[in-house]
Amino acid sequence: MVEGFFKHVAIIRHSALALAAAVALTGCGDTGVNEPWDPLEGPNRFVFSINRAVDTIAVRPVAVFYRDWMPAAGQRGLHNVVDNLGEPVTAINEVVQGSPGRAATTVGRFLINSTIGVAGIFDVASRIGLSKTKEGMGDTIGYYAGVEPENGGFYMVLPVIGPSNARDGVGLAIDAAVDPFSIITFGISNTAGWIYAGTRFGATLLDRRSRTLFALDDLEKNSVDYYAALKSAYTQQRADVIRQKRDKTGPRAELEQRDKVALVR
Amino acid sequence: MFASRRAFLCLAATAVALPARAADGPAAQLIEKAAAEVIELIKTTKGAQLEAGIRGVLLKYFDIPYMGQAALATHWNATSPEQRERFLKAVISSEARAYTERFSKYGGQTLSVARVSQRPNGVSVVDSRLNQTNGQPINIQWEVRNTGQGLRITDVKIEGVSMVMTHRSDFNSYISSHGGKVEPLIDELEAKSNR
Numbered sequence: 447m448v449e450g451f452f453k454h455v456a457i458i459r460h461s462a463l464a465l466a467a468a469v470a471l472t473g474c475g476d477t478g479v480n481e482p483w484d485p486l487e488g489p490n491r492f493v494f495s496i497n498r499a500v501d502t503i504a505v506r507p508v509a510v511f512y513r514d515w516m517p518a519a520g521q522r523g524l525h526n527v528v529d530n531l532g533e534p535v536t537a538i539n540e541v542v543q544g545s546p547g548r549a550a551t552t553v554g555r556f557l558i559n560s561t562i563g564v565a566g567i568f569d570v571a572s573r574i575g576l577s578k579t580k581e582g583m584g585d586t587i588g589y590y591a592g593v594e595p596e597n598g599g600f601y602m603v604l605p606v607i608g609p610s611n612a613r614d615g616v617g618l619a620i621d622a623a624v625d626p627f628s629i630i631t632f633g634i635s636n637t638a639g640w641i642y643a644g645t646r647f648g649a650t651l652l653d654r655r656s657r658t659l660f661a662l663d664d665l666e667k668n669s670v671d672y673y674a675a676l677k678s679a680y681t682q683q684r685a686d687v688i689r690q691k692r693d694k695t696g697p698r699a700e701l702e703q704r705d706k707v708a709l710v711r
Numbered sequence: 712m713f714a715s716r717r718a719f720l721c722l723a724a725t726a727v728a729l730p731a732r733a734a735d736g737p738a739a740q741l742i743e744k745a746a747a748e749v750i751e752l753i754k755t756t757k758g759a760q761l762e763a764g765i766r767g768v769l770l771k772y773f774d775i776p777y778m779g780q781a782a783l784a785t786h787w788n789a790t791s792p793e794q795r796e797r798f799l800k801a802v803i804s805s806e807a808r809a810y811t812e813r814f815s816k817y818g819g820q821t822l823s824v825a826r827v828s829q830r831p832n833g834v835s836v837v838d839s840r841l842n843q844t845n846g847q848p849i850n851i852q853w854e855v856r857n858t859g860q861g862l863r864i865t866d867v868k869i870e871g872v873s874m875v876m877t878h879r880s881d882f883n884s885y886i887s888s889h890g891g892k893v894e895p896l897i898d899e900l901e902a903k904s905n906r
Contacts (some may be wrong), residue, residue, distance in 0.1 A: 481880060518845075660816075668809045669877075670899050674884030678877045686871020 482611070482681040484601040493603045494673050500606065501655075509655035521656070523567040528653050530559050530566025531646055532580060534626045539581035543589055543691075551576050584617025588688035595688035601677055606651070609680035736827045738835035738855040741862050745772040746822040753817045765814070766807040774856070774863035775803055781865075782878040783893070786886055790893050798897050804904035819844050822851070833857060834865070 533556035540549035555571035599612025632639030669675035752764040837853040854866035889895040
């Protein structure tokens with residue numbers, strides 16, 4: 447998701463810390479009861495309209511074509527590759543979240559899928575019982591922050607990426623800064639780093655957009671103010687993910703719980 | 712190999728256990744009845760007929776006035792009875808159309824009710840999963856409460872996104888960008904449902 451920032455990785459490392467400190471100081475801001483806090487609504491709506499134009503002209507048509515014409519196996523393959531590239535960052539976040547066991551599974555998945563699974567195209571690890579997880583620093587901050595998960599700080603619309611907020615934006619920046627892939631490729635040369643970042647960003651965007659076509663079309667059609675509806679839906683969806691992590695009530699958590707019981711037995 | 716088989720058995724066990732457990736509790740039964748009715752409608756009707764059927768299901772199982780009031784939030788008190796009536800009518804039409812469109816892409820999904828939890832305020836929350844023929848199941852939570860006419864659905868949360876809450880943000884934002892008046896929203900909703 448974050449590869450767009452890569453040119454500024456060094457800068458981001460500093461600014462992310464500064465932002466995180468700012469967020470911590472202000473306690474993520476006051477969001478009121480239900481409506482997401484949106485002090486930047488003007489600029490946000492501006493970026494939102496540009497994003498929508500770019501989406502209509504370029505991103506959406508490609509995503510529709512991809513969904514309708516790419517064989518299902520190919521779509522699954524690309525999705526797996528994109529997810530596989532995210533595993534190191536997921537593992538790092540799982541360590542920070544205090545589940546080293548889960549992180550070990552993720553590292554195992556990454557090693558298996560990158561080799562036997564041919565650069566992540568085939569999710570062999572899932573087939574042998576290592577289930578997939580996806581964690582970012584946004585989830586980790588939300589997990590530890592002592593506020594309602596609906597409260598992610600101020601809402602912001604990022605160019606191309608779309609809906610985000612202070613919590614998830616800082617999370618994206620930190621994830622980008624600690625991603626071993628970007629550190630290695632940019633370590634080789636700037637060109638290598640850019641090729642890697644650009645390719646990954648494009649693949650992620652295509653995969654994501656083709657998977658959200660139905661839901662976003664639906665939301666747009668059934669709202670009178672698409673910006674407000676999407677802001678609300680994004681905030682609720684992220685809060686749900688973080689709340690499940692805190693309460694350990696998700697279907698995955700239930701399975702893990704059951705696994706633990708089975709091991710005890 | 713071993714781990715995967717265990718995981719599979721776990722899943723299989725849950726799948727088998729679900730319908731048996733789901734039978735208890737009037738809230739769960741309400742959801743299962745509504746789902747069965749909708750699936751029957753999808754299989755037997757199409758187009759305008761389907762939309763009329765969906766509208767019937769909405770009126771029968773959902774507490775639309777309650778949801779409409781919740782969606783308008785503080786603006787509800789500022790509306791006249793005629794406005795409320797027009798608003799609710801437009802909401803029913805647009806919801807019926809939206810659901811008809813969603814269901815017209817139906818491809819054999821099934822709904823399995825997993826568990827019912829009771830809230831202290833008398834609301835039952837019914838957890839369910841929409842099992843897709845391909846891909847991950849979708850989590851759907853139903854909020855059911857006892858209204859004057861028996862149990863009714865008052866909110867639907869899909870992967871944590873509440874229908875009422877999203878409409879509330881949507882409507883409120885529209886109202887505040889149109890001089891804080893409800894009338895333009897009602898006009899827009901009516902125009903949308905006639906389109």
